[in-house]
Amino acid sequence: MSITTKLAAGLAATLVFALPDPAGAEPSRYEEPIRYRRAVMTMVKRHYDQVAAMAKGTVPFNRNEFGRHAAYLEMLSRASLDGFVPGSHEGETKAKPEIWKEWSRFQGLAERFQSETTRLRDVARGDPPDKLKAAVADLTKVCKTCHDDFKAPAVGG
Numbered sequence: 001m002s003i004t005t006k007l008a009a010g011l012a013a014t015l016v017f018a019l020p021d022p023a024g025a026e027p028s029r030y031e032e033p034i035r036y037r038r039a040v041m042t043m044v045k046r047h048y049d050q051v052a053a054m055a056k057g058t059v060p061f062n063r064n065e066f067g068r069h070a071a072y073l074e075m076l077s078r079a080s081l082d083g084f085v086p087g088s089h090e091g092e093t094k095a096k097p098e099i100w101k102e103w104s105r106f107q108g109l110a111e112r113f114q115s116e117t118t119r120l121r122d123v124a125r126g127d128p129p130d131k132l133k134a135a136v137a138d139l140t141k142v143c144k145t146c147h148d149d150f151k152a153p154a155v156g157g
């Protein structure tokens with residue numbers, strides 16, 4: 001291969017990479033972080049639903065189980081920022097571009113998410129069940145505030 005051919009091939013590859021995907025699929029460079037954060041949120045929902053059901057009384061309160069779910073939530077809240085890499089509002093995602101425009105506010109909510117889940121875990125260790133209702137309610141507020149401001153609503157609702 002001559003230098004010119006190599007350059008031409010290199011340029012062609014660059015152009016192919018830079019062209020928008022005609023099918024409208026996400027640019028592949030953001031696929032991994034988007035999958036990561038959506039997986040984290042999917043797990044968050046599972047464990048949150050369990051503690052919320054115990055707080056509501058639809059599932060009987062069990063301190064060990066509550067503590068186990070709270071521990072997962074604490075760990076996941078700490079992982080939640082990792083998938084929000086700059087520019088990754090493009091693709092199969094509901095993350096709004098405002099996340100990166102108002103990063104310190106978004107980061108502040110993620111920190112509140114962490115402190116509320118730490119509180120939940122502490123409450124699970126020894127406080128009476130009524131305290132735990134208040135802790136779940138405060139955690140719910142953090143989910144809602146962040147989704148209202150930074151997550152696009154689901155299609156059709």
Ligand code: HEC
Pocket residue numbers: 034037038039041042044045048092093094095096106109110113139140142143144146147150151
């Ligand atoms: C700091 C902001 C923030 C907090 C706090 C937060 N979320 Fe999210 N959540 C998001 C964003 C942004 C998305 C959209 C992610 C995407 O589509 O890339 C999301 C997506 C989700 C999804 C959809 C996952 C999917 O793609 O299928 C669920 C479910 C979810 N969150 C549940 C929760 C619950 C429950 C809580 C509280 C216990 C919570 N989230 C707290 C920002 C947050």
